[in-house]
Amino acid sequence: MKVLFLDQPAGVGYSTGELNDDNVEMVAEDVYYFLRSFFASDEGSAYAGSPLYLAGESYAGHYTPAIAHRILNDGVGGNGGGGADMNLVGVAIGNGFFSAAIQWKWYAPMAYQFKDAYGVEVLTKEEYNVMTEGAEVCVELAEDCNEDAAKCEPISNSTCWGPTFFGVFGDQNRSVYDMTQQCTAANSCVDSPNIEEFLNLNSTKRALHVPLDEVWTECSREVNRRWSERDFLASTMPYLEEVLGSNLPVLLYAGDYDYICNYLGVLAVARALDWEHAADFDAAEDHDWEDGRGEARSAGKLSFLRIYRAGHMVPTDQPVSSLKMIDQFLAGKPF
Template sequence: MTEAQRQIFVFMIYALIMVNFSGSSHGGAVSSEEEADRITSLPGQPKVYFQQFSGYVTVNKAVGRALFYWLTESAHSPLSKPLVVWLNGGPGCSSVAYGASEEIGPFRINKTASGLYLNKFSWNTEANLLFLETPAGVGFSYSNRSSDLFDTGDRRTAKESLEFLIQWLDRFPRYKGREVYLTGESYAGHYVPQLANEIMAYNANSKHRIALKGIMVGNAVTDNYYDNLGTVTYWWSHAMISDKTYRQLINTCDFKRQKESDECESLYSYAMDQEFGNIDQYNIYAPPCNNSDGSTFTRRNMRLPHRSHRIFRQISGYDPCTEKYAETYYNRPDVQKALHANKTRIPYKWTACSEVLNRNWNDTDVSILPIYRKMIAGGLRVWVFSGDVDSVVPVTATRYSLAQLKLTTKIPWYPWYVKKQVGGWTEVYEGLTFATVRGAGHEVPLFKPRAALMLFKSFLRGQPLPKS
């Protein structure tokens, strides 16, 4: 049997299972809501043998807030695989643009944005992937009350992400009781633990428990003070700033503050404008994306709430222009129609990140470490990873933050391997696993897709990363 014949056979078996499943105890026939969300095919998509669904879940009917999702089921034995929710950060950045389209999803967008090609390191080889755009105002998610874009924050995001998940499971009852894992990166270092915290509270008071088993976050915003201290230390240790600027930052800035002094702000600006040079801060060794006129393509100025100075992002990776392709592809009317997206005709262009939402973030936790302690005490599997050439939320920041948990070491620091090469380094603690990914930037699966998939497999299995 050829590989193509085998895939067709697997798909036919799956289809038969789904027909039989419709009369099961999980809620009877496939709901009309679920069927309405089915994606038959995306423009320029190669043929695949897994099911896809996308659409909206209204999380606040009074004001009309609705969150957009895209589910790509596992290519093999989806009924036996867990549900993995992926969140991107920002705050204000799209899980469709990043997680789905340039990191862990099954498709990549080609250079002309005319179509898609397969990602052979997609995480849907191991799990059913649910990409959620949260909060309202991110990507295709929307609110009918425009003022919501100016007063959202951590608390609403967590509560409405839980509301989304509860309603989504009602729409897809075959996933009820399925193991659930929450994953994400960057400011999802807030979203993921905060959503886990909401789920744990919900489970304590509900008969219909969500089977949350664990979380995994990468290059994660964790604690204001230690993230800031670790970031400045990284800049200095990687020769991005001078000894003088480093000493001035350490002696002048109060890293605990949400908004820094004018003197500290000017030091940050000087470091970025005068000492960094034309680099991609999200991967300090990657080439920038250049426009046809020779200028550099940069993301709109985005701000991390744990740091009050501006971040100038130049999109990077093996192909440093991936975000440009996403912004072209997802603004195509035929793509939006296939995704059942933008049905209300939002009055602004779809963007990978929302500047308005990012600059008007209303509330943010100073530290996520208390939630880490609750997750560990609650028996959740907790993994944290860091691409080690990211200077925005660098490995030093994460190590400084996690050290405050004062966890007992189970397996001391060692190199882990993928394809006979060192993939990074890891240490296993009581209740938490930490791993670095060698040579990866802020978006680890973009830069090191094979290593990221190995990391994901080990996480799902609850096994330490391979030593050889």
């Protein structure tokens, strides 16, 4: 098994190229041609036609389904399973952001029930009511944008990406990525200092053939500034439905301490997917996974997995559970 990590879109991490991508379709096109070039290269040709899994987390709920869609609609001598040099066989996405219109509905319930589940009060009843009321406006904004791109109002001009959903977190200095954590000078709740330190070591740069004067940063404000509001509000669920319709396995997993792409919202997305076994998945019972490591639900080729005691970055918080999960998925075993 070989793992290939991509910094994308262009301009983030150590990736290079013109900073002209502003939606996932453009990213998918870039990744598609990168993969074709890699599998045609001296080093990559040995893996051409090998089983290809796509995996990612967070906004990969947008990126990964779009990339899968592009591969499945290859158009260069494709074979229905991913193209001449790409044998797409599965997709896994952790704490993904797929649909604002659906997932925004679950911010208030997730934050409010956290006290009963974990003993940490994030929202009072009054704050819950205010957030629920505000969510209705935000969901309508997302639905209008999906229906007509001309109706896409900038999130920056609304309260959705600020006071409505995140005001209480700022007031409490609480992490939106792990609701059990407070944000401090040592724990910024945004950056991953250990990753940033490792990727900026000269030894790491030499191994990656990166110029020593390049600086790796976790977030690119320039790329974020250019990004399309339409893309942020758009749903990528049709792409997931296409993957399932191609009879390929899809794993959606989520750490249950996360707020920003919480497990309630991800499960709601999974239950709203329109595909052959949608009714079976909706009726399926949640069941224990790996003796208390999580809770699973499966039907057909779709699996949802809630990982206990993990935040937005599940492998960081629960590495053993993550390894068991990915081994099980790659082995094709049911959850």
